[in-house]
Amino acid sequence: MPIEQWLEAIPPLLVYVIVGLVIGLESLGIPLPGEIVLVTSALLASQHAELSPLWIGVWASAGAIIGDNFGYLIGRRHGPRLFVWMGRKFPKHFGETQLEHARRVFQKRGAWAVFFGRFVALLRILAGPLAGSLHMNYGKFLVANALGGVVWAGGTTAAVYYLGVVAEKWLKGFSYAGLAIAVVAGVAGVFVVKKRLAKAAEKAAGEEVPKEVTEPA
Known part of the structure; x- marks a missing residue:
């Protein structure tokens, strides 16, 4: 069953909980489709009055922040063993090449990598565990993590x-097929913007930084 149909079939409160849980587990380091669940829920909220976009954004932000914090603590204590296990279980996501690239980004950009990493699929999953394993200062991590989670979750939801609301209003007199095409085009536009942000973050990560970013705890 598609995610949209599945979310439509359950009560609103359960939708919020699922959004927060999936995004939290993804932020913890488990490769789940957090962004797809968030986008689908926000789109459903534009079509069903009983779903609140505000609460979707709140639960998504909370899941992102809490998940990253647990990921940080796990990475701090079990970083090397965790990455070996993740590499075995999910080689396409956490192979040595991907991990090495993510490490370079964090070593060069530190807190900025945590913030902008929320907009990049791989870094979104690895942000917490990597920051913990590299012993990034927890205060800086917490601020960057919270800001990134709120901007990403709230901005995507809004x-x-x-x-979705604008498309439905403009196309009220047209067919549902036309509405669906317009909504898909709008969502595609959001992903294009997010892809450009991700490329900008990766480009910035490749620049040299004159001083060491990571700090001892």
Whole structure:
């Protein structure tokens, strides 16, 4: 069953909980489709009055922040063993090449990598565990993590929700097929913007930084 149909079939409170749980587990380091669940829920909220975009954004932000914090603590204590296990279980996501690239980004950009990493699929999963294993200062991590989680979750929810509302209003007299095409086009536009942000973050990560970013605890 598609995610949209599955979310439509359950009560609103359970939708919020699932959004927070999936994003929290993804932020913990488990490769789940957190962004797909968030976008689908926000789109449903634009079509069903009983779903609140505000609560979707709140639960998504909370899941992102809490998940990253647990990921940080796990990475701090069990970083090397964790990455070996993740590499065995999910080689396509956490092979040595991907991990080495992510490590370079964090070593050069530190807190900025945590913030902008929320917009990049691989870094979104690895942000917490990597920051912990590299012993990034927890205060800096916490601030960057919270800001990144709120901007990513809140911004994505608001953008998709209002795109859906506008599309439905403009196309009320047209067929549902036309509405579906417009909504898909709007969501695609959001992903294009997010892809450009991700490329900008990766480009910035490749620049040299004059001083060491990571600090001892």
